[in-house]
Every structure is written in structure tokens, then in C-alpha cells.
Amino acid sequence: MSAPIVSRSESANTTRADDAPALSRALTNLRMAPSRLMQTMFRSGPPKSDRSRSSFVFGNVFLHLHSVRVHRWTLRWSATAGLGVLTIAAFLIALVTGVLLMFYYKPYPEVAYLSMKDIHFVVPTGRFIRNIHRWSANIMVVGVLLHMGRVFYTSGYRTPREFNWIIGMALLVVTLGLSFTGYLLPWDQLAYWAITIGANIAQSPREVTDALGITASFDPGGFQRLLLLGSDTVGEEALIRFYLLHVMVLPMALLALLSVHMWRVRKDGGIVRPIDADQRLAPLGNETYPVFTQAPQKTYQLAAIVRGRSAEVGNGPENTVPAMPHLFYAEAAVFMVTVLVCVVWALCQDAPLKELANPNVPENPAKAPWYFLGLQELVAFSAFMGGIGIPSIVLLGIGLIPFLERETEGTGDWFGGPGGKSLVFGSIVYGLATVLGVEAFAIHFGWIRQWWVAAPQLLITAINPGTVLTALYAGYSIAMIRRYNSTRAGAVGLFTCFLCGFLVLTIIGTHFRGPNWEFYWSPTLWPEH
Amino acid sequence: MTVKPHPRSGADEASRSDSQAVRASRLDEEPMPRRDFLGRAALWSAASAMFLAVLGIARLPRAAVLPSPSKKYRVTLPASMADGVAFVPQGRSVAIVRDADGIYAISTVCTHLGCIVKHTPEGFECPCHGSRFGGDGHVVRGPAPKALSWLALQDTGGGTIMIDEGKVVAAGTKVKVA
Known part of the structure; x- marks a missing residue:
């Protein structure tokens, strides 16, 4: 259907260019190449009008997960406190520093420990980068928890955002998994015994099957432990499994879930806000740049292909501003704050590294990463309940919240x-x-x-x-x-x-x-x- | 891209025009045309192939032979073993004790979360979560859910014994060694 148009435009080009000799045309084209490359990369040109600001976002495969326009309520500091962006920023920092660490890290027992020593003492900036990696991972865990608290206390899980709440829980689990798998990699005493305890928690359903006397025929605990360690003991198989999970499987899972999570924020109508947000906002200041002036007449999307109403229907564009620049600048600011905190923390405090792992002498006390120490406190009474039972109950409870609680009062x-x-x-x-x-x-x-x-x-x-x-x-x-x-x-x-x-x-x-x-x-x- | 009307047999020509009239919108669901059958068949065969492949991959994580060190090994006993003082062979998690009735071996892997327990005059204590065991391995204080295991051992002569960590024997099984 588009064939005639293409040929017409090509013939037009040819006629115009025919005036000059071929060699000079080639030189002109060479001179134009950089700007034409920019044109074909960013078709809409610089974001200087409402239209090009919009296409700046939805014409970009990465940015289009993001809203094109955001409600002014969303930009208020108190609406989100920037916690989601903080978490993503910490993840990106950990991603970059993690790739850098992979140049020197060797995932084999004892060699792993020696390579950690190399990173610490021999590799230029190695200690700094490892510190940033460690502390950004901690910030990420804190960020996920705080972000979950923010969404809960502003009722952000309510219709139509139930599914995104579930995705968020999956992101919490993957984040904890990333931190925990990273804990083993230094192969020091702390790592070895934390993973030994972790693997035995995976085996703890035996506490119940042993008590019932059915372990010989039904042993999910032993299976889980074997799956995690690839062996009876924490050794080379366990290390390579944790390494693979840490640098490949879990980051990819996290990126996929994160894409869905952000895309759903847009599809579910942006960040949660009160139903009367428009009335409660102060009028737009004159200096605000740029204000949406021409309300679009169409509030439906993609014609008849999508079933049901999109979240925008009935919600006019009033009180929205383009994501570029308003939201992106705010996000960049949160990102820079996160970078700053990581750098300062990394300069002030070194990531821990104990002695080489010794399978015969447990670290005393053997402590897991801090965010698991609450569970370890419970594990000290019952391995199965503390390590598997209670966490499952808590996750189930959190997952059920948006389905049991269907009220509307106070949303946002x-x-x-x-x-x-x-x-x-x-x-x-x-x-x-x-x-x-x-x-x-x-x-x-x-x-x-x-x-x-x-x-x-x-x-x-x-x-x-x-x-x-x-x-x-x-x-x-x-x-x-x-x-x-x-x-x-x-x-x-x-x-x-x-x-x-x-x-x-x-x-x-x-x-x-x-x-x-x-x-x-x-x-x-x-x-x- | 245009949506073509689905071809139907000529027999129900009359009823077709009726249903077409009712079906005013492209939003309405359409019955599955026969030509879609092959497409569905391809989809389902791809799905079942993937499912079977995942089943095959599920066998991967468990090697036929686990890379753990051998659980059966020979130990040379020290020349003098005082009664009630445990001997722990280098690099092993087992306590070998001699008393008047003979020699026995108790695993030093805590039954709670796998830390290595330490032999003390009163029995065994775990550094990780404070479990205590008696001299024969029974639980004195939680959180350990069960007693330390007694391991099979046999006299192989010349002051050496063979221990099999993979074989648990009843508590109180002691072996006379010359």
C-alpha cells in the first residue's frame, strides 16, 4: 500500500540531486552524514514543542515504557518521594559496577577469594568499585522496601493497579535473591557460613518430613538444597550456580519485570492520586514551561483494537505536563543523589571481606546479610517456620492485600x-x-x-x-x-x-x-x- | 492491512447474511475458521515441544555423580586417646571418641542448620544458634530438631578405622578396636 509513495519521493530526490555532478553529491552527502544520522536516530528532532517532546518519549524504545505526560500531582515530592527511581538508580549503579568487577572476579573456590583480594589491593579503583557495588545493593534493598511502604500507605495497589503490586512483589523477591547470591561470591568465612545456613534453610522442610517420618519417600527439602548447591556441600558447584544466578539469571529476570512494572504504571493511568487531585492542586504558575494548551479531541487509543476503555478516557490532559523535561529532570536529580550517596559511602567505608572460607570452623556468630537477620532470629527457634513458613505467609498476605481490600476511600x-x-x-x-x-x-x-x-x-x-x-x-x-x-x-x-x-x-x-x-x-x- | 471476511461454505449462505447483519462491529468475537486449525496446531505443537524441553532441562541440575568428597575414608587413630576426649580428623566433620566399651563416631554437623558443633566436656555445642547436645549426641537445648547422628565405623587393623559418613547407625553402637 505504501509502494507508490516511496517511489514518488525517491524520484523527487533524484531530480533535485541530479543538478550536481555525482562526486560533489557524494561529498555533500558525506558532510551531511552526521546530521542525517541524528535525524534518522531521533526522527522528531530536538524536544522543543509539545509534539516533539511527546515523540521524544514514545519514539524511543526505552523511554516509551515511561509516561509521555505526567499529572502534576505525580511530580509533587510527597507523592512518591522518588523511591522507585531511587531503587532503579541503585540497580543501574550495581549493574555497571558489577560488570566492571566481572573483569577480575574468578568464580572458583579459593581462587575467588584471591581475586577478591586482588580487586581490593591490586586493581586500580577496584576497592572503590566493589564498595560502590556493595553499598548500592544495600540501598536497592532499602529502596524496594520503602517504595513498597509508600505504595501501600497511599493505597497505590487498588484497582486497576493490583497486578502491578504483584509484579512489585516479584521484584522484591528477585532483589533479595540478587543480594543473597552475591553474598557467597567473595568465598570468605562470612559468605561460606551464610550460604551453608541458607542452603540448610532450603532443606528445612525436612524438619516436618522427619517429624512425620516420610523423608525417605518425600523429601522436598533435600531436593531444594541439592538444586541450590549441586552437591552435598557448599563447594565449586554451589559457587558457579550462585554466580550464574547473580550475574545472569536474576538480573535478566529483574530487567524483564522492571520493564513490565514501569510500563504498567503508564498503562494503569500513572502514579496513584486522589480522585479530587485536580481541585486540590494550586493553579499552574505562569512560568511553568510548557503547559498543555490544546486538549486533544481523541481520548481513546489504537482505534478498535484494544478492548475496554484506556485509563485516560474521561481524564482530560489538564494538569498534565510533558514527561520531558519535567519528570526526566526530577528522575535525573534522584539518580544523581543516589550516585552521590553511593560514592561518599564507598569512600568512607569498605565492603567487608573476612578470612578465606574454612568448612571446618564456623564463623561465630555466622550472620546472613542484615535484611535476613530478622528471619535468622526466627530461624533460631524453628528452621522451617523462620526460614520458609513465615516468609511464605507474609508474601501470601502481601499478595492478597489488593484482592481482599477493595475499598475506594482515601486512595492516593x-x-x-x-x-x-x-x-x-x-x-x-x-x-x-x-x-x-x-x-x-x-x-x-x-x-x-x-x-x-x-x-x-x-x-x-x-x-x-x-x-x-x-x-x-x-x-x-x-x-x-x-x-x-x-x-x-x-x-x-x-x-x-x-x-x-x-x-x-x-x-x-x-x-x-x-x-x-x-x-x-x-x-x-x-x-x- | 485489510480484514477479509472469513470464507464460509455456500450451504449456509442465507444464515450467513443474517449473522453478518447482527455482527456489526469488528470487536465481536468470531468463530474459529477452519483455516485457523493449522495455525493452532502449529502453536500447540510448539508449546508442547517447549514443555518437553523444559522437562528434559529439569534433569540437568542434578549430576549422576555428585562432586562432593568421598564419604567413606580411613582414619589413623592417635597413639593415645584419653577416654571421653574427642579426636577430630583433619578436615573432617566427625568426632571419634573412645571409652571403656570401644570407639564410636558422631557427626559434628548440627541438625539445625549445618554448622559444625564443638566437642566440650559436657557434650557438643553449636556456635551458630546455640544448640547443645549431650555426650552421646542427644539434644539438650534447642533449636536443633534431632540428635547428632552416629556414623558407621569398622576396625581395619593396625590402629586405623574406616568411617562411612553416609551410613547412620543406632546411637550407642560402639566398636572394640585393638
Whole structure:
């Protein structure tokens, strides 16, 4: 159908160019080559009008995942606090520094440790780059958690954003997986014993199958451990598996999920905002550049091919500004802040590297990365519940939130909905009091096996600080649903309690647990060993 | 790109014009035309081929022979072994103890999360999560869910024994060694 047009335009070109000799035409073309390359790369030209600013975004395969226009509400600092962009920035920094580290890192036991020493002491800027890699990974984990909190407390998971909430959970899991697989690679004492414990947590369903006496015929725990380690022990097979997951499988999964996540933000109508956001925004300042002046007459997309209404229908372009430059400049600012924090942190503190891994002498205490220390605190009572049971329950609970809570009140507002801030405050008090109470009891009096050595294991698997806390939090959530007659209130209660539990258990695991996982008020009180 | 009307048999010419009249919009779903059958067949065969390939790949992570060191090895006992003091062969996670009834071997891999327990006069203690075991490996304090395993050993003469870490024996199985 386009054939005649092409031939017509070509013939027009030929006629015009025929005037000059062929050689001079070639020289002219050579001179024009750079600008023509730019033209064919960026067809719409520099983003100087509303139209070219729009095509700057949707004419670019990477940028078009992104919104072309954003609502002014979205650009307010309080709407997102830039947490999602912060997480992506930390990921990009870790990606670049990780590729640089791969030039020198050799994934083979002992050789791996020596190559870490080389990166630290011999490779120019090696220590700096490794520090940035380590700290940006930490920032990424914090960023994912804070971003999840922001989305939850502004009810950003509600219709039509349920699926993106699930994608976000998958991103959380992949992020934790990336951090954990990276933990083994230095092949030092810390790495070796953290992975030994991690692999045995994967094997912990045996705690239940052993108690039931069916391990010989049904052994999912042993299978998981074997899948992770490729062997009975943490050795070369485990290292190459963790390496492959860390540098290839998980980053690719993360990139794919991230693309869907950002694209869905656009498709779901942008960042969540209150239904009356337009009325609550101050009028646009005169100096704001550029304002959308001509409202488009068409609010549907791609004619009849897409079923249903797109999120834009009924929402005029008023109060939106082009993503280029408004949103992109804001994102670049967050990116630069992240880079700055990583660089300063990397200059101030070195990433840890202990002695070479020794399979016969455990590190004491053997601690996982800090964000798993809350779970390790629970694991110290029941390996299966702390390592697999409770995390699964928490993930299931978080995933169900947008499907159980279908209210509309307070969408887009911080702590919106029934109860509001006072409910959040009450939940924090209850959540902290409960976790501190349970932990204080367990630390002071011990747990079932200290009082009754012959206690059946299934009893301890069912009743331990982790399950007691979960039950107390679930009970509180139900009480809040009844008190406020609102599922949102229950969700706020549960989510807030779990955040408090996570925080307190992590701090206890990080700071207050010493050799033999005994309680110490400070690491300075640890005995020499 | 134009959408062609689907060819139908001439027999239901009359009913076709009726249904065409009702089906006013291209948004309405269309019945599967016969010519789509081959397309579907290609799709499903590709899907099942991929599924079978994934099943095949699922066998990959588990090698027929695991690269772990041999679990059966010979140990030369030290010339003098005091009663109740454990001897741990270099690089192995097993405690060999002699008492009046003979020699026995207890695995020093904690049954909780796989750390290496340390032999003490009272028994064994784990550095990772504080599990304690008695001298015969039974659990004294949590979180370990079960006792340390006793490993099979046999006297191979000349002050050496053969230990098989892969074979667990009943607690209390001791072997007389000359």
C-alpha cells in the first residue's frame, strides 16, 4: 500500500540531486552524514514543542515504557518521594559496577577469594568499585522496601493497579535473591557460613518430613538444597550456580519485570492520586514551561483494537505536563543523589571481606546479610517456620492485600481511609509492643525445648516466636476490620505490624546477637573466642 | 492491512447474511475458521515441544555423580586417646571418641542448620544458634530438631578405622578396636 509513495519521493530526490555532478553529491552527502544520522536516530528532532517532546518519549524504545505526560500531582515530592527511581538508580549503579568487577572476579573456590583480594589491593579503583557495588545493593534493598511502604500507605495497589503490586512483589523477591547470591561470591568465612545456613534453610522442610517420618519417600527439602548447591556441600558447584544466578539469571529476570512494572504504571493511568487531585492542586504558575494548551479531541487509543476503555478516557490532559523535561529532570536529580550517596559511602567505608572460607570452623556468630537477620532470629527457634513458613505467609498476605481490600476511600492520600494516621500510630504501638514482648520472653525464659527437652518437634514448629507473633498480628488485623468496619483498616494494621516486627527482629539479629546467638546488649560485650 | 471476511461454505449462505447483519462491529468475537486449525496446531505443537524441553532441562541440575568428597575414608587413630576426649580428623566433620566399651563416631554437623558443633566436656555445642547436645549426641537445648547422628565405623587393623559418613547407625553402637 505504501509502494507508490516511496517511489514518488525517491524520484523527487533524484531530480533535485541530479543538478550536481555525482562526486560533489557524494561529498555533500558525506558532510551531511552526521546530521542525517541524528535525524534518522531521533526522527522528531530536538524536544522543543509539545509534539516533539511527546515523540521524544514514545519514539524511543526505552523511554516509551515511561509516561509521555505526567499529572502534576505525580511530580509533587510527597507523592512518591522518588523511591522507585531511587531503587532503579541503585540497580543501574550495581549493574555497571558489577560488570566492571566481572573483569577480575574468578568464580572458583579459593581462587575467588584471591581475586577478591586482588580487586581490593591490586586493581586500580577496584576497592572503590566493589564498595560502590556493595553499598548500592544495600540501598536497592532499602529502596524496594520503602517504595513498597509508600505504595501501600497511599493505597497505590487498588484497582486497576493490583497486578502491578504483584509484579512489585516479584521484584522484591528477585532483589533479595540478587543480594543473597552475591553474598557467597567473595568465598570468605562470612559468605561460606551464610550460604551453608541458607542452603540448610532450603532443606528445612525436612524438619516436618522427619517429624512425620516420610523423608525417605518425600523429601522436598533435600531436593531444594541439592538444586541450590549441586552437591552435598557448599563447594565449586554451589559457587558457579550462585554466580550464574547473580550475574545472569536474576538480573535478566529483574530487567524483564522492571520493564513490565514501569510500563504498567503508564498503562494503569500513572502514579496513584486522589480522585479530587485536580481541585486540590494550586493553579499552574505562569512560568511553568510548557503547559498543555490544546486538549486533544481523541481520548481513546489504537482505534478498535484494544478492548475496554484506556485509563485516560474521561481524564482530560489538564494538569498534565510533558514527561520531558519535567519528570526526566526530577528522575535525573534522584539518580544523581543516589550516585552521590553511593560514592561518599564507598569512600568512607569498605565492603567487608573476612578470612578465606574454612568448612571446618564456623564463623561465630555466622550472620546472613542484615535484611535476613530478622528471619535468622526466627530461624533460631524453628528452621522451617523462620526460614520458609513465615516468609511464605507474609508474601501470601502481601499478595492478597489488593484482592481482599477493595475499598475506594482515601486512595492516593498518605494513610488515607478509615482510621487514618491514628490507626497507623496505634498499629505501630501494638506491633512494637508485641514483638518486643515476645522476644523479651523468648530471650529471658528460652523456648519450649529449654523447659521440656523431649518436646516433639512438630509442637515447636507450630508454636514458636514467629508463629505466635504472626497469630497476634493476624488477630489485631481482624480486630481492626471489625472496629472500623473496613478491610483497609485491617490491611493497615497488618502491614504496619509486620513492618514493626521486621524492623525489631532485624535490629535484634544485627546488633544484639553475639557468639552462639546469645543475647548481648552490645557487640563490645562479646567474649573472646 | 485489510480484514477479509472469513470464507464460509455456500450451504449456509442465507444464515450467513443474517449473522453478518447482527455482527456489526469488528470487536465481536468470531468463530474459529477452519483455516485457523493449522495455525493452532502449529502453536500447540510448539508449546508442547517447549514443555518437553523444559522437562528434559529439569534433569540437568542434578549430576549422576555428585562432586562432593568421598564419604567413606580411613582414619589413623592417635597413639593415645584419653577416654571421653574427642579426636577430630583433619578436615573432617566427625568426632571419634573412645571409652571403656570401644570407639564410636558422631557427626559434628548440627541438625539445625549445618554448622559444625564443638566437642566440650559436657557434650557438643553449636556456635551458630546455640544448640547443645549431650555426650552421646542427644539434644539438650534447642533449636536443633534431632540428635547428632552416629556414623558407621569398622576396625581395619593396625590402629586405623574406616568411617562411612553416609551410613547412620543406632546411637550407642560402639566398636572394640585393638
